[in-house]
Amino acid sequence: MRARFKRLLFLVHRWLGVILCAFFAMWFVSGVVMMYVGYPKLTDAERLRHLPPLAAEAPLLSPQQALARAAVDAPLKELRLAAASGGRSAYFATPKAKGSATVAIDAMGGTRLPATDRARALASAAAFAAPGAGLRYLDVIAEDAFTHSRALDAHRPLHRVEVDDASKTMLYISGRTGEVVRDATRSERLWNYAGAWIHWLYPFRGNIFDSYWSDIVNWLSIAGIAMALSGTVVGIMRWRFVRPYRNGGRTPYQGFMRWHHIGGLLFALTTITWIFSGLMSMNPWRVFDTDAAPLQAQALEGGAPSLAASVAAPSALLAAAGGSVRELRWTRVQGRVVVQAFAAGGKPVLLDGATAQPLQLDPAALRTAAAQLLPGSVPRFAMQSVYDLYYYNRDAHTMTGGSAKPLPVLRVEFDDPQASWVYLDPYTGAVVGRSDRGKRSSRWLFAMLHSWDWLPLLERRPLWDMLLIFLSIGGAVMSITGIVIGWRRLGKKLRGSGVPRTIRLP
Template identity: 65%
Template sequence: MAHFKRWLFLLHRWLGIVVCAFFAMWFVSGVVMMYVGYPKLTESERLQHLPPLAADAVLLGPQEALDAAGIAGPLKELRLAVASGGRTVYLAQPADGKGSIVIDAATGTPLRHVDRELAMGSAAAFAGPGVGLVYEGTLDEDAFTHSRALDAHRPLHQVALVDAAHTRLYVSGRTGEVVRDAPRAERLWNYAGAWIHWLYPLRGGALDPYWADIVNWLSILGIAVTLMGTAVGLLRWRFAGRYRSGSRSPYRGFMMRWHHITGLLFAAVTLTWIFSGLMSMNPWRVFDSGAPALRTEAMNGGPLGPPAGAASPQALIAAAGGTVRELHWTRTAGRDLVLARGTALRPTVLDAASAAPTALDADALKAAVARLSSAPVARIEVLNAYDSHYYTREPHTMTGGGDKPLPIWRVVFADEAGTWAHVDPRTGALLNRSDSHRRASRWLFAMLHSWDWRPLLERRPLWDLAMVLLSLGGAALSLTGVVIGWRRLGRKLAPKPAARRIPPFTPSKEHP
């Protein structure tokens, strides 16, 4: 037993020197991330910065534009907006997944190359009149564009805005759209927040292929060190009786004593956050159920394609009323629709052929969602309020910034994977899918790591107080460990004083 304790103490001591530095960094950067997230362009921001579509503009109809550009076949997506180079364009994504195609809506000419001039035009349209622009060249990836969602847009053009926020825009090298904005304050705070928290210094270089494994194994090492430290702390704490100093802790030095005490107080929260951070990485794809993909084309009643005799863009803009920033053609339950979007996230739903405002038939939509899976529908729940699996977060957070409309349908399928589909009954849009594995991830990551618990989220600043106080406790535990480790390393690595040499005795003449 004594041999086991010795190895337990030694392993915790020396492994903790490295791991405590990462713990401290994770706790401090996690507090920053509560208020400043990784740069993103939310859907709301994108719509607010899109210039309005002019109802009197001379534009080709969607089928005319596709024919003029020589594009045939089914589509995955079709939008009309003032996006690329400040021009009104159709952005078409073929169903074969070959990437987006940009078509000038006035001439039908495909825009095949995004150069400096076009990128500057897009940035000018995004920024609005009177804002100066500075072109900063192209890049494939930098500290603020590691997101894999941007892979389809690389290389990216950088444009700096001469505005109060010193905003940097990233323009797609494929479509010419602005795909990310990053004000200077957001960029600076990210070096103390998400950039260091997610170990992004390891991204984009020689270690990039190993980034996920490094994060995974470092988290596993952190879990092991926390468990060993908890065991050591419990073994050294006197629950009955006291040491000679009168304390229940044997350590007399300030740092050692408070590392012991904070370790006992905050070991559980440290273990929880390190474990849930590991779960955020979906290590070795443990949350992938292998369930088949939902059959969205079957739900939609066939592939997307502008119907014969489709209403003109001008008619659609006029029918929507108000200011329209984007027209989005879609197909659901066998009907061709157009979603006319303004600055608000909730679009006006129009019939694609007649341009008349329309509503989906509930029975037809129920029949359509049943075709999403080969498994039968167990039930359809109507959500009029958010719950533990469908809820909103602040726009800057990892899961925030998206459109979470209400009411929605939760379609529950009777299959082995426990598949759920969330559907917007107003637009027929499939919002997301979930299964038992993903719901496990919700609890093991989002709940344990960010405390996505609605009673707390709905009672801010109670959530803020709990997160900040626990983070400070974890940081105190970690920083005391860093100081202890630094001092111990200093003693071990310091050169030892040379031994004092005693000269040999030489007898004198007086003492033979």
């Protein structure tokens, strides 16, 4: 029985290794690339830096006027004003109804902007790029290697424009609103083929395998865990801890087999950890879902009038904000319409949407409203002034980086079945994060184990870099030796079966 089990372990590890060692080597190498070059994205901070300033002297309509002329009367989830569509000022209104598309409205005439054409795509690219940069219109696409993100679905099809700058930046322009929604330099694009694109198995996206992509990733990860676990058991069984083999070593193998045996024992734990945490990144079979109740946004809004009721003229708002304002954003907080005026960087200026006067939110009222965001009592409020294990910031290029994580932040802890936490920016009153039992489990089993984004380690770079690169090199060596061993074993099997390895043409 023991001999049969031992043989089964050998066979499982051997033949899974023939198939999977190439994937393992690819994952280790591409993981190192992703430490420094992430999948292309356009962060909000980057987008604001590239937007042209809004002209205070321009005859811009108020939101009430623009929405009335464009016949947009549905409750709005978001309303923005920016010179982001063809380089001219436009309102971008997103209805609350699920699946509703954003409507772009000319801020001076009040007419709905049509679907983006080549001319408007080029104009948007010109406004985004450096002054005088040459532009080359390429085509219209539904999706390509750098636009697999589901966040872009509302903007498809996408126009592609290449900027003739030193970076050969590729801009992707929304086919619906005319906004630049993604940028990717030539360096990012090239490195991504050796990084995120191959690491996330994106060759299976955007083609006949697209609907099976999640299953492919999940089952390859499960098979990888089985291969690594079986190899670890075999490696321990074949290692002589007390009495060495006749060759004087602790391992019976020579050459590549020796390197693979030793490397496997040294790096087995980190390999299993990374493959398992990669599987957890997919939230397989919804294991982290908790059926948490949706946030009751009206608790923060306080019964405020609709965004369409904002009558303050943009010229007055821009004058009150001062500086070079790139975007005005209307929200509802504490029973009033609040306008956030964004410059190229830093915090937005808060203005009253009716009077254009500067305002400051009431902290006590914000806590009272926050306690009603979810059912259940609130045993604890915490004003957090530093990042911690669950609320932290990563570099913009990383998978979990790029979104705003302001400090200080108010953490509201609910006594509900999901043990929910809600993070509020006390300055703007916006929800900037939400966590529950499932997400905190995902934090440990995915982000912590996969990226090692533990603050004491991240704050001591390049220690984090050196550690992850060393472990990745060790894993890659183990995988490459496995490829050589597997190839040789496959060759022997083919020769033994009489199947020719090459075909000679007459």
